[in-house]
Every structure is written in C-alpha cells, then in structure tokens.
Amino acid sequence: MTAQTIPDRCETCVIRHRAICAALTKDELKSMNRIARQRIIAAGQVISSELEPGTAFANIVSGVVKLTKTLADGRQQIVGLQFTPDFLGRTFAEENPYSAEAATEVELCSFPKAEFESILKRHPGLEHRLFADTLNELDAARDWMLLLGRKTAEEKVATFLHMLAKRVPNIGCTHSEELNYARFILPLTRGEIADYLGLTLETVSRQMTKLKKSGVLNVIDNRDITVPSMDALSQVAGD
Amino acid sequence: MTAQTIPDRCETCVIRHRAICAALTKDELKSMNRIARQRIIAAGQVISSELEPGTAFANIVSGVVKLTKTLADGRQQIVGLQFTPDFLGRTFAEENPYSAEAATEVELCSFPKAEFESILKRHPGLEHRLFADTLNELDAARDWMLLLGRKTAEEKVATFLHMLAKRVPNIGCTHSEELNYARFILPLTRGEIADYLGLTLETVSRQMTKLKKSGVLNVIDNRDITVPSMDALSQVAGD
DNA sequence: CGTTATGTTGATAGCCGTCAACATACGTGG
C-alpha cells in the first residue's frame, strides 16, 4: 500500500474525493499540499474584489461563497453561488471579473496564484478537471439567464429554493436522491436572495409567505426551511 | 519553408488565425482538416436541439448563431450569441443543454463528434484553447446576468447594441478601436432581441424609437444601425 | 396582388418596485 504517501491533512480531508484534488495523482497531491494553506473567512468578508488582480485560488471546504457584480449606481447582481467542494478563482486572467464574498463562515484550502498556475501548467489532468467544472458552471449560468429573463417572481423563488435543497447540506436526513423531502438552513438573507434573483427583498419576502401559505414550504425562524414535497416545489418552479 | 504542408483550404481560411485552429500545430491542422466539412445553414434553421445528443462540433466561419433555452409553456431566452470565429458545441456532455439556431445564414467548418473528441484527447494544446474560450464565455454569461437581473429596458437595448457594434462586421470602416462611430446590420429581429434581453418585442421597438429620437442612434430601414458616438451609447448602457 | 413576416404605435392592465411602518432578534454597554 502507498496510502501513507498521501499528506495527512489530505487523507482526512472531507472534500478529498470531490474537489479538484480528486483529479490528482499522489505526487501531484503532494505538490499541491506543499503550497496549500487553510483559511477561515467570517461571514460578510470579501475574498476577492471586482476589477482587482487575484492573488490566490482555493477549494471551498465548507460554507457558501457569493460572486457579485455591481453597477456604478450600486445595483447589484449575484452571478454565482459556490458551495462545498467548488473551486474558486479565475484562471488565465489578470483581473477578477467579479467579487467573491463569504455568505456564511467559509473554510478555504487556498493556493497562491503563481504556484498554482505553475502546477497547472505541468499537469494537463488538473486543467482538464477545471475545464469540466467550468463547462458545468457555464451551463448553470445559462440556466440562471433563463430564470432572470423569463421567470415570474414566484417561479424564481421556488427555483432558488429547489436548487438550494439539492446543493446545501440537509438537516437530519441523508442526501437520498429519491427522498421527496428536504430541510435546510438558508445561507442568504432576503436581500441577498433578491440580488441573486433580480428582485427586491420585499418581493422575495412576499413570495416566501405565499409559498408558505400554499403549503409548499414550512418555515421555522425565517432561515430554517422544510420542503414537504420537492415535486410540488419543482412544479411551482416552472420546469 | 514548410508552409506547403498546411492544407489548402486552411491556408486560405479567413478564420485560420483567430479560431481554435490558431492553437494547432501543422500536423494537428492536417488531422483536423481530414475530418472537417464545410456546411451552409440557412437563416432560421436549427443546428442542434436542446436535450438531444450532439453529433458535431464546428467553427463559425461567417454568420450569427443563437443559443436558446425554452420553458414548457413556450417562454424563450437566448442564452448566448456566437459570432465569427467562435466554436460551437458542448464538449464532455452527452446532451445539449440548449438549442443552437442560425440567426443569419451561417457558414460552418464542422467536425464529427467522435473524431473531434479523439483528437482533443490527444492534444492538450487544443483543450487549453477551448478552456480559455469557455472561461471568456462564462464571463460574458455573467455580464449578461447583471443585465437581465438589474438593468432597465433602455439600458438593456443600449448594452445590446453596444456589444453588437463591437462584435459584428461594421460597414464601410475599419474596426479601429479608437473610432467612436459604428455602423452595422442587426442580425436579429425585434422578437429575437427581446428574447435575448428578457423583454417583449414591443418594448424593444419602443426603446429603439426612444434612442433614435434622443439622437444616440440613426436607423435606416429598421436593420441598418448607425451609432454616431459609441461613448454616448455606452453612457446610456449604464456601465 | 394577396399572404405572411416584421415592425411601430397606442390603450390598458398587472406585476413588481418603492416608500413606509412595524416586528423580531441580536449584541453592546450601562
């Protein structure tokens, strides 16, 4: 067995087999481990700013990160939400096209820009993995364009909750695919949800109330959401 | 000199040095040429359908292709516009996440799926180029999310025309970057523009009239657009 | 010359944004 050659913290890492690290050989993993650094980011802290040069890349070990773009007069749009084993950072660009901000407390496994790009250059397998991830993100972005351009406020909120239920850790149940039930904690405020859906926070609040009254949701304490039937939610979401 | 080893039609190809072919060595170019086939698609024809397996990839030699997604009840959103030397096709996925349709007459240089993927697997340089292109498309998609979620109808139309002026061949002038003037032919109908901007065709028409009256545009024959000052247009676009 | 596709303009309606008041939770400091 050569398992001992894997760095300890990678061996015990919860995202070892789901993050980009899954695409690495043992030697590559060692190189990555040598430059990796763990970081805890408090909720609300900016990780990297729009139009400024990036300094690092990172895996999200836990927590939720929002990617935002802002117009000159302050109007803001969340253009991406990233969850647990997602990779953070725009490769092959000097400047960030958007800001990254911790929506919850976030745990990162971070890599300095220059060193990471140097490893990337030498390992086509890693680049292939990043490419595949990027294609999936592009698909997700285009799904969201359909939502932003053509869905009603109610459909937008329902679609958002449906997506969250599938991507965020659920409470007190396994992540069984057949399970037609979900319970989770909202990682975003009403205002942030609005910025993700192209709405105002008041409209988001009203639609949540509406979904609650129609029995599609049970809401405890404003952040603790229960979905009795994911099928019903999917119905309201419009696709 | 080894220039003679480049296939004739590639040697004379107008997108030879701008399409993905620019990332190929002479030998790779020969392999690609062997499987390439020229195709002319009439305006309005579907190139590939949503949720169906793709059968080919292609370079756009000339023309404009729209990528669309449609909800069950018929609401449609254009999630991408592709122009002259863009690459068409979703690598590493069985099914297309969206439809591709010719907006104008389109000239393609097309490659069968299996053969292209086989070449791709053997040539990391080609994959690197596709990766870089995909990252740019993701950035563009996120810019569009900001437009769809947060911009007004007038800003949307102005942003769209500004983007077109920079990407579509202009009439009677070089593509000089400093030139604060543009003239081009709209490749889309009012209805298609609406589907790209998350509006109705009536609203698009009204905003075009408004921009015309305010002097930001000169419109001849509904499709022939002149922009006297790109700066002024950019101003109205809101960024 | 009729038919169809495309585009413009007007009247009206409705969804969602804006403004505002109030409720609740949380943390800080007296």
Place this chain on the structure above:
DNA sequence: CCACGTATGTTGACGGCTATCAACATAACG
C-alpha cells in the same frame, strides 16, 4: 438585567415600468 441601536424580516399602500392586447404600416415573397 434592561435599554438601546442595528440588522433582518414582514406587511401594507401606492406608483411606475413593462407586458398585454390590438390596430395599423411596411416589406418580402410566391
């Protein structure tokens, strides 16, 4: 422990931007 300020969330009243419905104009085409 309570007072206070701040952040977050809900609900109501009202208004405006954009969708809807409709009539008409123009161009393209067989």
